[in-house]
Amino acid sequence: MKKFTSSSIPIVKRIADSTVRRLSLYLRFLEDFEKRGIATISSDELAARGGTTSAQVRKDLSFFGSFGKRGLGYSVAELSARLRQILGLEREWQVIIIGAGKIGAALAQYHGFSQRGFRIIAVYDADPDKVGRAVDGLVIRPLTDLADDAKRQAPDIAVLAVPAVAAQEVADLVVKSGIRAILNFAPHQLQVPETIAVKAVNMAMELEGLSFALTNG
Amino acid sequence: MKKFTSSSIPIVKRIADSTVRRLSLYLRFLEDFEKRGIATISSDELAARGGTTSAQVRKDLSFFGSFGKRGLGYSVAELSARLRQILGLEREWQVIIIGAGKIGAALAQYHGFSQRGFRIIAVYDADPDKVGRAVDGLVIRPLTDLADDAKRQAPDIAVLAVPAVAAQEVADLVVKSGIRAILNFAPHQLQVPETIAVKAVNMAMELEGLSFALTNG
DNA sequence: GATAACTTGTGAAGAAATTCACAAGTTCAT
DNA sequence: ATGAACTTGTGAATTTCTTCACAAGTTATC
Ligand SMILES: NC(=O)c1ccc[n+]([C@@H]2O[C@H](COP(=O)([O-])OP(=O)(O)OC[C@H]3O[C@@H](n4cnc5c(N)ncnc54)[C@H](O)[C@@H]3O)[C@@H](O)[C@H]2O)c1
Ligand SMILES: NC(=O)c1ccc[n+]([C@@H]2O[C@H](COP(=O)([O-])OP(=O)(O)OC[C@H]3O[C@@H](n4cnc5c(N)ncnc54)[C@H](O)[C@@H]3O)[C@@H](O)[C@H]2O)c1
Numbered sequence: 001m002k003k004f005t006s007s008s009i010p011i012v013k014r015i016a017d018s019t020v021r022r023l024s025l026y027l028r029f030l031e032d033f034e035k036r037g038i039a040t041i042s043s044d045e046l047a048a049r050g051g052t053t054s055a056q057v058r059k060d061l062s063f064f065g066s067f068g069k070r071g072l073g074y075s076v077a078e079l080s081a082r083l084r085q086i087l088g089l090e091r092e093w094q095v096i097i098i099g100a101g102k103i104g105a106a107l108a109q110y111h112g113f114s115q116r117g118f119r120i121i122a123v124y125d126a127d128p129d130k131v132g133r134a135v136d137g138l139v140i141r142p143l144t145d146l147a148d149d150a151k152r153q154a155p156d157i158a159v160l161a162v163p164a165v166a167a168q169e170v171a172d173l174v175v176k177s178g179i180r181a182i183l184n185f186a187p188h189q190l191q192v193p194e195t196i197a198v199k200a201v202n203m204a205m206e207l208e209g210l211s212f213a214l215t216n217g
Numbered sequence: 218m219k220k221f222t223s224s225s226i227p228i229v230k231r232i233a234d235s236t237v238r239r240l241s242l243y244l245r246f247l248e249d250f251e252k253r254g255i256a257t258i259s260s261d262e263l264a265a266r267g268g269t270t271s272a273q274v275r276k277d278l279s280f281f282g283s284f285g286k287r288g289l290g291y292s293v294a295e296l297s298a299r300l301r302q303i304l305g306l307e308r309e310w311q312v313i314i315i316g317a318g319k320i321g322a323a324l325a326q327y328h329g330f331s332q333r334g335f336r337i338i339a340v341y342d343a344d345p346d347k348v349g350r351a352v353d354g355l356v357i358r359p360l361t362d363l364a365d366d367a368k369r370q371a372p373d374i375a376v377l378a379v380p381a382v383a384a385q386e387v388a389d390l391v392v393k394s395g396i397r398a399i400l401n402f403a404p405h406q407l408q409v410p411e412t413i414a415v416k417a418v419n420m421a422m423e424l425e426g427l428s429f430a431l432t433n434g
Numbered sequence: 435g436a437t438a439a440c441t442t443g444t445g446a447a448g449a450a451a452t453t454c455a456c457a458a459g460t461t462c463a464t
Numbered sequence: 465a466t467g468a469a470c471t472t473g474t475g476a477a478t479t480t481c482t483t484c485a486c487a488a489g490t491t492a493t494c
Contacts, residue, residue, distance in 0.1 A: 015429075015433070017426070020425075020426050020429050021422060021426065023429075024419075024421075024422045024425045024426065025406065025422070027425075028404065028406075029406075049406065050406060051406065086429070087425050087428055087429050087432070088428040088429055088431060088432025088433070089425065089428055093424070093427075093428055093431075095424075102322075102323040102326055102327065103323050103327075105319075105323075106319040106320050106322075106323045107420075109319055110319065110320075112404070112421060113420075113421065113424065116421050116424070116425075117428075118421075118424050118428075156431060157424065157427055157431075180431060180434075181427040181430065181431055182427075183420070183423055183424060183427060187245065187329070189242065189245075189246075189266065189267060189268065195434075197426075197427050197430035197431060197434065199423040199424075199426050199427055201418060201420060201423060202241075203324075203330075203400070203418060204241075204329060204330065204333050204335075205238060205241045205242070206400055206416040206418060207310070207312075207330065207333070207335050207374065207400060207416075208237075208241040208244075208304050208306065208333075209234070209237050209238065209241065209414075209416055210310075210374055210398040210399075210400060210414050210416055211304055211305040211306055211310055211334075211335075212232075212237050212240075212303070212304050212305055213398065213414035214305060214310075214373060214374075214397060214398055214414060215304070215305025216232070216305070217397075217412075217414065
């Protein structure tokens with residue numbers, strides 16, 4: 001088993017999605033603690049905040065190294081730096097939004113993303129009426145420009161906020177343009193090569209989950 | 218082990234969240250097949266669509282009964298009816314939106330939810346400048362009215378689209394008003410009684426998941 | 435009605451994720 | 465220095481989830 005060294009984060013086995021989500025949560029809590037001037041934190045306190053257990057917190061972190069001090073806990077500053085490193089948040093990611101409708105516009109105007117290192121560099125739409133208008137300082141570009149633009153700007157992540165019927169063809173174009181990650185808001189299961197990372201935000205599915213919980217609760 | 222009867226869906230053990238999400242997916246596919254006039258479908262075809270396996274599909278369904286015909290597969294119409302019953306989608310759910318900002322407004326104007334039986338009956342905001350304006354035919358109401366309104370209208374689900382700092386106090390009010398399910402868009406981990414069903418849509422977390430995938434891919 | 439080709443439903447096996455439990459290390463007070 | 469009070473990191477145990485594999489049932493064809 002490889003040991004952690006300060007210069008890199010070794011990943012010795014596939015990390016579960018649920019683990020990554022929790023790391024993301026922990027980071028948010030740590031930032032909160034940092035803001036409040038708290039210097040160290042125990043796995044127990046971190047767990048209480050996230051609705052999990054201290055063992056889970058320690059196990060999650062143990063995949064990447066050992067960042068704590070026995071008897072004391074974790075340095076808030078150090079652990080959040082580690083998590084940012086693990087999650088790949090030390091760099092800035094270039095994000096484009098495709099579909100300047102209601103959701104796409106709301107996302108483009110939301111500054112919470114760039115605060116976390118996800119910079120929205122362009123907004124695209126297929127509707128000639130929308131192209132040329134501005135959303136939060138970004139001029140909406142025609143989708144036909146995407147392939148060319150991507151060659152120059154090499155965006156990292158495409159956010160899909162187009163109607164479900166258009167989602168697949170847009171995804172195909174995104175993949176063809178060399179973009180390797182997609183955040184999909186359309187209620188359509190995308191078929192993409194497995195080298196492409198896809199996350200879906202499906203609000204109808206969340207509501208149905210609540211419906212199930214209310215019905216069988 | 219209890220057996221399935223046509224009048225009710227017996228749940229003999231706790232159903233995993235992941236199972237419910239997949240049921241929701243299957244239902245979407247079935248509706249698609251139904252629209253295209255396909256009468257029967259095999260677990261294999263359903264699985265291919267959802268990126269899972271036929272055994273997984275059959276196991277998911279087996280928690281609730283046996284809905285298929287050996288050698289033939291599932292009746293698309295019957296299985297979607299069953300899934301709607303299981304998910305509690307035979308009735309209409311009353312939904313309120315709290316926070317008429319960018320996201321809240323986009324959600325209020327989105328008709329995809331009511332098409333799936335989630336009827337948005339009211340929008341609330343704390344900002345006096347927003348109160349009284351209309352979003353998609355709904356007049357924005359002052360949040361101070363919520364408790365009273367809820368006594369009459371008994372909404373089922375509250376969608377939280379308020380800033381993170383306000384999320385907890387709004388959630389407390391929602392719970393106090395007798396609403397038993399929350400869909401939270403604010404990047405804040407809500408603390409609520411365990412009788413309350415909560416789902417969170419955390420887009421920053423999804424982006425960080427993509428960042429992780431791109432970094433450690 | 436016999437055979438071939440399917441497909442379901444489900445125990446059992448296997449894999450994965452979570453929780454337990456404790457040795458080992460740290461801090462603090464006296 | 466010593467003891468008490470903490471807390472981490474991690475194998476092992478446990479629980480949960482997924483996949484396997486096959487008996488049993490259905491349909492179609494000849
Ligand atoms: N608005 C919501 O609250 C909400 C909620 C859940 C899911 N969604 C989903 O998000 C997606 C967008 O929803 P919306 O409400 O913003 O819709 P919308 O109609 O307001 O916006 C869609 C935009 O996409 C553009 N578009 C259409 N085809 C395109 C194409 N081929 N290439 C590029 N752009 C194209 C349209 O011109 C339009 O500007 C839909 O799939 C919807 O189901 C929206
Ligand atoms: N806009 C996005 O794309 C986006 C993306 C991810 C997450 N979010 C989250 O969604 C939430 C809303 O974001 P937004 O962009 O719509 O913000 P916004 O500022 O546009 O809207 C927030 C609304 O909430 C109202 N509000 C504030 N305090 C309130 C209270 N105590 N009770 C009732 N209403 C109150 C405000 O008056 C405003 O109308 C935030 O938590 C944000 O982090 C938004």
